Amino acid sequence: MRWQPDAVGRLQASALELFAERGYDATTVADIAGRAGLTRRTFFRHFTDKREVLFVGSEQLLQAFLAAMEAADLDAPPLDTVIVGVEALADIFGPERHQFARTRAAIISSCPELHERELIKLASMSAAAAETLRTRRVPGPVATLAADTGVNVFHATFTRWIAQDDPAAFRRILHEVLRTLSSLIAHHRSDTDTAALT
Amino acid sequence: MRWQPDAVGRLQASALELFAERGYDATTVADIAGRAGLTRRTFFRHFTDKREVLFVGSEQLLQAFLAAMEAADLDAPPLDTVIVGVEALADIFGPERHQFARTRAAIISSCPELHERELIKLASMSAAAAETLRTRRVPGPVATLAADTGVNVFHATFTRWIAQDDPAAFRRILHEVLRTLSSLIAHHRSDTDTAALT
DNA sequence: GTCTATAGTGCGATAGAC
DNA sequence: GTCTATCGCACTATAGAC
CATH class of the missing domain: 1.10.357.10 (Tetracycline Repressor, domain 2)
Incomplete structure (x- = not known):
């Protein structure tokens, strides 16, 4: 499960889906990371904050x-x-x-x-x-x-x-x-x- | 001491002076209010946040x-x-x-x-x-x-x-x-x- | 991780203008 | 007395120091 390629791309795709489904505020970073098969910590390794993923x-x-x-x-x-x-x-x-x-x-x-x-x-x-x-x-x-x-x-x-x-x-x-x-x-x-x- | 006129104007003037002297970050809302003869709480009655005074x-x-x-x-x-x-x-x-x-x-x-x-x-x-x-x-x-x-x-x-x-x-x-x-x-x-x- | 300083808020009390 | 600007206190949240 680890080390699937293109973590950044997967995080972006997950974020876009979730933001569109539930709205930006109603989506947590943990949700995004979860859908991408990653952890909250990994999200913040790639993006300085929640907004930056967009x-x-x-x-x-x-x-x-x-x-x-x-x-x-x-x-x-x-x-x-x-x-x-x-x-x-x-x-x-x-x-x-x-x-x-x-x-x-x-x-x-x-x-x-x-x-x-x-x-x-x-x-x-x-x-x-x-x-x-x-x-x-x-x-x-x-x-x-x-x-x-x-x-x-x-x-x-x-x-x-x-x-x-x-x-x-x-x-x-x-x-x-x-x-x-x-x-x-x-x-x-x-x-x-x-x-x-x- | 209370009820001096133009609280907003005094707060703006104090803020500008202090920001120019010490910089924006080094100035607290309490400093600004103090120089204007008012309290922190009153500052936030007139401005929604510290930036807004400018x-x-x-x-x-x-x-x-x-x-x-x-x-x-x-x-x-x-x-x-x-x-x-x-x-x-x-x-x-x-x-x-x-x-x-x-x-x-x-x-x-x-x-x-x-x-x-x-x-x-x-x-x-x-x-x-x-x-x-x-x-x-x-x-x-x-x-x-x-x-x-x-x-x-x-x-x-x-x-x-x-x-x-x-x-x-x-x-x-x-x-x-x-x-x-x-x-x-x-x-x-x-x-x-x-x-x-x- | 704890600790501190500061931004910002809610609410009730008070001092003055009328 | 009413009305409103100001005040005091207690609170949460967060960013940074250590």
Whole structure:
């Protein structure tokens, strides 16, 4: 019974099932470990806390995102560099992940504690992207704004992706979001600004 | 000794001083209450927890933001409506608030616990803005994107405002940020998109 | 593991404003 | 007297020191 492979994966799967069945709060770490054929102690050897079992994937996500940004054309405008990173995530959020992502999102939105953790992950994604841009000699404030904008685009894309039914639509939705953003800015009349400047 | 006016204000001032002097973790609620001439118990009558003493202002901020959005031209494009809300915050972040905002920001960035709380406040600001836009018949996904973008602009503006030395520069910086954002989007070449579409 | 310090809560008592 | 902000005490929970 011991030393079955992929303890982390089994714990994640068990946690997702139990959270979906009974809710996050009503599930104990012992329940999760039990279903995975492991002990409470082993759970905490792999995850720092109960929440973290839902967020391990975001580490590899961040790596893929940053790697793609690093590989982007050095002459690319800042926002393009970030979007190249988001594009790379389309490979991670493929059709096979759609159902998983939906279930996970439903759990997260049901619990403020988890929602907070997600905000933190998005913020660190943005901070890392800004840092990468700064390495490319993009001025700090511009880097921050471009990074935040890119992460917004990612978040909007992800949200729409799980809200609709085509599991393969991530990349298409990403471009829809980019078009929406462009038109939002394009329709923004700067006479709102100039009026306020006088 | 009892019944001195403005208990909340005194508690906020004491907290800010002590956090700046000794750090957030090294300050106990009893210390704060003591300096304000009150007791620990009274502190918790006014604030749900220790962090909240640094965030009460954000409630009135949210109200001013939403009120300005409500008052905006009904025909205005979505992003303009949100920016009208941000413009209104220039009145709150006037010169007299500059030093306070700087001190507060330094404290918040020194403690992850506080940083989280700030992320949550920004997220609820975005959610409220999106809700207001939806009331104006802006489609949900567009509303979310416009709201997030506006809150980003606010955050970038605020960050630059406290990083520089002119206490009256909030509105000017806001327009700088808007120009930066426009140019970021303008320089974004959509052949990145079309290439990925093929 | 124990021990300590602190966050945070419930409830009843008290001091002052009216 | 009423009303309410403040207070005092006893409690639980938890994080860290040892």
